[in-house]
Amino acid sequence: MPHLVILYTPNLEAQTNMTALCRALADTMLALKDESEKPVFPTGGVRVLAYPAAHFAVADDGTAGKAAGGDGDYAFVYLNLRMARGRSAATQQSAGEALIASARSHFAALFEKRHLGLTLQIDEGPEVFDARQSNLHPIFQKG
Amino acid sequence: MPHLVILYTPNLEAQTNMTALCRALADTMLALKDESEKPVFPTGGVRVLAYPAAHFAVADDGTAGKAAGGDGDYAFVYLNLRMARGRSAATQQSAGEALIASARSHFAALFEKRHLGLTLQIDEGPEVFDARQSNLHPIFQKG
Amino acid sequence: MPHLVILYTPNLEAQTNMTALCRALADTMLALKDESEKPVFPTGGVRVLAYPAAHFAVADDGTAGKAAGGDGDYAFVYLNLRMARGRSAATQQSAGEALIASARSHFAALFEKRHLGLTLQIDEGPEVFDARQSNLHPIFQKG
Numbered sequence: 001m002p003h004l005v006i007l008y009t010p011n012l013e014a015q016t017n018m019t020a021l022c023r024a025l026a027d028t029m030l031a032l033k034d035e036s037e038k039p040v041f042p043t044g045g046v047r048v049l050a051y052p053a054a055h056f057a058v059a060d061d062g063t064a065g066k067a068a069g070g071d072g073d074y075a076f077v078y079l080n081l082r083m084a085r086g087r088s089a090a091t092q093q094s095a096g097e098a099l100i101a102s103a104r105s106h107f108a109a110l111f112e113k114r115h116l117g118l119t120l121q122i123d124e125g126p127e128v129f130d131a132r133q134s135n136l137h138p139i140f141q142k143g
Numbered sequence: 144m145p146h147l148v149i150l151y152t153p154n155l156e157a158q159t160n161m162t163a164l165c166r167a168l169a170d171t172m173l174a175l176k177d178e179s180e181k182p183v184f185p186t187g188g189v190r191v192l193a194y195p196a197a198h199f200a201v202a203d204d205g206t207a208g209k210a211a212g213g214d215g216d217y218a219f220v221y222l223n224l225r226m227a228r229g230r231s232a233a234t235q236q237s238a239g240e241a242l243i244a245s246a247r248s249h250f251a252a253l254f255e256k257r258h259l260g261l262t263l264q265i266d267e268g269p270e271v272f273d274a275r276q277s278n279l280h281p282i283f284q285k286g
Numbered sequence: 287m288p289h290l291v292i293l294y295t296p297n298l299e300a301q302t303n304m305t306a307l308c309r310a311l312a313d314t315m316l317a318l319k320d321e322s323e324k325p326v327f328p329t330g331g332v333r334v335l336a337y338p339a340a341h342f343a344v345a346d347d348g349t350a351g352k353a354a355g356g357d358g359d360y361a362f363v364y365l366n367l368r369m370a371r372g373r374s375a376a377t378q379q380s381a382g383e384a385l386i387a388s389a390r391s392h393f394a395a396l397f398e399k400r401h402l403g404l405t406l407q408i409d410e411g412p413e414v415f416d417a418r419q420s421n422l423h424p425i426f427q428k429g
Binding site: 146148149152157161162164165166168169173186187188189190191192193194195241254263268269270271272275277278279280282283 | 288293294295310315339340341342343344345346350351353354358360362363364375378379381382383386390393397401402403404405406408412422
């Protein structure tokens with residue numbers, strides 16, 4: 001049900017392990033509990049997909065970054081989680097806080113080294129139609 | 144007007160023909176009729192774009208999939224159709240049912256062979272601004 | 287804060303300079319002023335990311351395009367700007383008009399040569415959670 005899509009500038013591709021970030025965020029989602037200590041997301045429904053852009057432009061042309069001692073090459077990571085309707089505001093907040101903490105931790109070293117922006121937004125899906133098919137969910141209900 | 148964007152795990156790239164899926168879904172959209180037997184979407188406005196992720200994480204680390212006799216490599220396909228406001232709920236439902244049927248048919252053989260999840264969601268565009276330019280529409284109004 | 291994501295058919299990759307389009311659109315966003323002559327977007331918050339699809343289908347199978355004297359290979363560019371809530375409708379409109387003008391200008395020559403559709407939609411972010419970390423903003427507040 002939840003989809004976390006990561007869009008990022010390709011200048012990060014060689015500087016960080018995005019597969020590791022995907023796994024860390026998925027694990028964060030899997031560990032989330034709601035007010036009644038139930039998992040917020042079903043295991044089989046957790047999906048994180050990351051996409052480097054082919055082309056991009058961030059902020060100015062690099063002038064300010066160079067003036068600030070950087071190389072003028074800005075990076076950006078956008079994390080967008082879409083979850084189904086009906087979860088409490090408290091659950092949405094705690095999910096967001098856990099995910100941004102996980103992302104900040106992943107990028108902590110890189111923030112020391114380069115110009116980088118990180119944004120996480122959570123949307124409640126506004127879908128007017130929803131259908132699915134999966135042979136994933138059953139394997140997490142066994143045993 | 145309608146955009147169908149497909150996001151999927153890259154482990155599917157060699158296992159299915161995604162261009163064929165795009166064409167099948169576009170043809171499904173082109174064949175849709177509303178309650179008064181008019182086409183739901185204009186021919187020149189039908190667009191399907193598919194994107195394999197560069198990095199991903201789905202569900203657990205593969206443990207449950209292996210325990211269930213799979214290889215622990217989960218796949219996922221997310222189909223998101225954005226259509227303009229103003230269509231009836233019945234039209235939205237029949238569009239959704241036709242598209243998920245088309246996607247299920249495309250992946251039927253693969254569902255027998257691997258762990259795979261498929262989700263289709265339709266959104267009514269919430270845009271606050273909309274502009275376009277196209278030399279496509281006129282060619283479908285000739286003849 | 288604003289993210290402009292461009293999704294496009296890969297048949298445009300060799301026909302236009304998408305990095306130049308990203309820069310032109312970012313510059314357009316940076317130049318926008320609201321009713322009180324303040325910048326609409328902070329410099330460090332302007333991000334444009336462009337993604338060619340790996341697979342696609344547009345309109346019919348090419349029959350109409352060939353009948354109209356083209357090669358039946360349709361192209362499509364979708365520009366989606368997501369901005370934070372709270373800006374006036376007038377600001378949203380003028381942002382949209384400036385951006386579509388910039389995109390039209392970029393593609394003007396290509397519109398003469400091939401079948402191409404261009405759509406810009408602006409959404410007001412419906413997020414239920416928003417968090418960010420950036421070392422970009424401060425460098426644009428210096429001097």
